[in-house]
Amino acid sequence: MDKIIIKGGRPLKGTVNISGAKNAVLPIMAATLLASGKFTIKNVPDLLDVKTMSNLLRIIGAKVQYEDHTLTIDTSECNFFEAPYELVKTMRASIYVLGPLLARFSKAKVSLPGGCAIGPRPVDLHIKAFEQLGADIELNKGYIVASADKLKGTHVNFDISSVGATGNILMAAVLSDGRTVIENAAREPEISALANFLVKMGADISGIGTDRLLINGVKELHVVDFEILPDRIEAGTFLIAAAITGGEIELRSVDPSHVSSLTGKLRNSGICIEEGESSIYCKAPERVRAVNITTSSYPGFPTDLQAQWLALMCVANGSSVITENIFVDRFTHVAELRRLGAQIELKKNIVVIRGIDTLNGAPVMSTDLRASASLILAGLKAEGQTEVLRVYHIDRGYESIEKKLANLGATIRREEGGY
Numbered sequence: 001m002d003k004i005i006i007k008g009g010r011p012l013k014g015t016v017n018i019s020g021a022k023n024a025v026l027p028i029m030a031a032t033l034l035a036s037g038k039f040t041i042k043n044v045p046d047l048l049d050v051k052t053m054s055n056l057l058r059i060i061g062a063k064v065q066y067e068d069h070t071l072t073i074d075t076s077e078c079n080f081f082e083a084p085y086e087l088v089k090t091m092r093a094s095i096y097v098l099g100p101l102l103a104r105f106s107k108a109k110v111s112l113p114g115g116c117a118i119g120p121r122p123v124d125l126h127i128k129a130f131e132q133l134g135a136d137i138e139l140n141k142g143y144i145v146a147s148a149d150k151l152k153g154t155h156v157n158f159d160i161s162s163v164g165a166t167g168n169i170l171m172a173a174v175l176s177d178g179r180t181v182i183e184n185a186a187r188e189p190e191i192s193a194l195a196n197f198l199v200k201m202g203a204d205i206s207g208i209g210t211d212r213l214l215i216n217g218v219k220e221l222h223v224v225d226f227e228i229l230p231d232r233i234e235a236g237t238f239l240i241a242a243a244i245t246g247g248e249i250e251l252r253s254v255d256p257s258h259v260s261s262l263t264g265k266l267r268n269s270g271i272c273i274e275e276g277e278s279s280i281y282c283k284a285p286e287r288v289r290a291v292n293i294t295t296s297s298y299p300g301f302p303t304d305l306q307a308q309w310l311a312l313m314c315v316a317n318g319s320s321v322i323t324e325n326i327f328v329d330r331f332t333h334v335a336e337l338r339r340l341g342a343q344i345e346l347k348k349n350i351v352v353i354r355g356i357d358t359l360n361g362a363p364v365m366s367t368d369l370r371a372s373a374s375l376i377l378a379g380l381k382a383e384g385q386t387e388v389l390r391v392y393h394i395d396r397g398y399e400s401i402e403k404k405l406a407n408l409g410a411t412i413r414r415e416e417g418g419y
């Protein structure tokens with residue numbers, strides 16, 4: 001297993017291009033199952049999760065090719081309606097094929113995802129809403145086995161705002177009979193991107209970007225070309241990387257409106273942020289002020305940037321409090337950051353951090369994607385050498401992070417081996 005080795009202490013400087021959004025491309029890849037033919041999807045990041053979703057689509061019978069950040073997916077010969085445990089256990093987003101398979105082929109068998117490093121992550125909301133659409137669902141030997149002659153429009157009111165459940169039900173509803181209303185729908189930009197993709201395919205959806213989606217089912221959808229929006233979590237990670245190193249960077253190919261909850265907090269912490277149409281300039285002081293955050297669904301502060309913000313607060317001037325409201329157990333990075341000298345107290349879903357001058361490099365272990373990012377950011381600040389082990393997690397969601405950081409002046413390299 002590869003590891004990333006960082007010598008900390010260098011302020012980042014320069015420009016960095018942000019890649020396409022992982023959490024948009026995954027449901028959009030699944031949505032190609034809703035029509036027969038050849039799709040072209042551009043600005044697709046080169047990520048392990050994209051490879052995993054490509055393999056899942058291949059199992060279902062699609063032909064998938066990836067070249068130069070462009071995916072072509074031919075769904076004309078899909079004939080196997082199953083997502084096996086071996087794939088689902090490595091990527092929960094596999095559950096996104098349930099809605100499209102059920103809508104187009106009237107049946108689907110998808111492994112239950114099980115636990116994961118950031119908490120229990122149930123799929124009850126998906127299952128309940130599919131039942132409301134008229135699907136028969138059985139849980140059998142670790143699999144969700146679903147069937148429906150024809151899905152029927154319904155009224156879904158989610159108890160919790162869920163990105164995955166909103167996307168899954170949306171994909172099923174577009175080919176259902178009649179009208180579906182989704183209340184308390186997720187408003188994340190990736191869900192809007194999925195909805196826009198479906199509209200381009202011929203779906204009738206209104207309320208995109210709001211928490212109330214209205215879908216009038218159509219008989220058929222058609223293939224399209226589509227371009228993936230920039231990854232707001234990658235953008236946020238680079239902004240925090242600049243902040244933790246006292247750097248000065250510019251992000252290109254980014255949508256500033258998608259990271260405004262973060263840029264607001266960065267400004268409060270003393271950082272100069274200037275937004276262009278598709279760029280963000282960021283200049284950080286040597287040490288930022290401590291600022292509290294509470295994670296919530298979009299447009300609130302994203303849980304996917306909590307670990308990175310926590311790393312920044314470890315070296316901020318003053319004490320801060322982080323409250324994690326989406327995945328209440330998402331704190332595996334805390335113990336690793338303590339190995340670098342961080343002063344952190346964790347009680348349930350609340351963390352209190354006492355900022356110190358600097359961290360000290362040490363070997364640390366990655367436990368999940370965003371935790372890995374947080375450890376890399378901490379390593380960029382730490383004195384001496386930090387080795388981040390098990391970096392396959394980072395390859396799931398960041399394209400060439402070590403190369404992008406090296407281009408910004410960081411002393412960072414990847415080495416094969418480790419455990």
Ligand code: EPU
Binds near residue numbers: 126327
């Ligand atoms: N929830 C339920 N039941 C369900 C579904 C969700 O109780 O059936 C709860 C979850 O346990 C959580 C909350 O609802 O407390 C929100 O979870 P959500 O369903 O929105 O999360 P997700 O769809 O599983 C996506 C992203 C995550 C991101 C979350 C929250 C993808 C592929 N994944 O997950 O991304 O953290 O939304 O924004 O889009 C990541 O990229 O590192 C990542 C984990």
